[in-house]
Amino acid sequence: MFLSLTEGRVGAVGKKLPQPTLEWSSDLDEWEWLRNSPWEAIPAMFWISFKIDWDKSRAVGRGGAYSFIMTPTADLMREFPLPQGQAVSDVVRIGNDLVMNSGTGTVVEMQRKGRPAQNWDEFHLELAKRVARGALPDKQDSFIEEMQAWCKKHWGRPMGRNTLLEKIKPYYDAFVRSNSPSSGGSSSPCSAALRPGRRRTDVAKNPAGRLRWRR
DSSP, X not given: OHHHHHTTSSOOXXXXXXXXXXXXOTTSOHHHHHHHSOOEEOOGGGOOGGGEETTTTEEEETTEEEEEEEOOHHHHXXXXXXXXXXXXXXXXXXXXXXXXXXXXXXXXXXXXOOOOXXXXXXXXXXXXXXXXXXXXXXXXXXXXXXXXXXXXXXXXXXXXXXXXXXXXXXXXXXXXXXXXXXXXXXXXXXXXXXXXXXXXXXXXXXXXXXXXXXX
């Protein structure tokens, strides 16, 4: 880049500082100077390699000092062109990157982006509401299908059966199977009337004063 500047192949413009140094005088208003000073073309003979501050775009050289130095993009692209593109094979996309497959064998499947996490707190809250209403069906499989439809409605897609089984099974173990007579647990007619999946209106007293199920 330095040689391109000194040989005039890359032009440059900047604002010439009031004094031939990069130290700013406290007697000058920097913003006032910046607003009023014109842009000047920097001559090729100005450049001294060790007096260029590349990071801050300023330099001290022969005949003065310049700040806010800029170079034309066309000059830079002409002097430093991009390398010639080269077609390659066996390139796969992984996420947002393109990766060359340099190993043996064939890439069978591209890496898939992970699915967004679902709001399982919302799902468990819906289960808790149904337990409170006593609205769990007797059959767990039918309830899984019902919650698959719920997921599709609220999340835009149904969840897999095994995924929902893992979430739903603890509720059935605690609130349905534990109250079933076949589970070995004690179950009185009164407690059965309040078991999830039954409604209070499904039972009535017979003349003997016992609760019985309405068919």
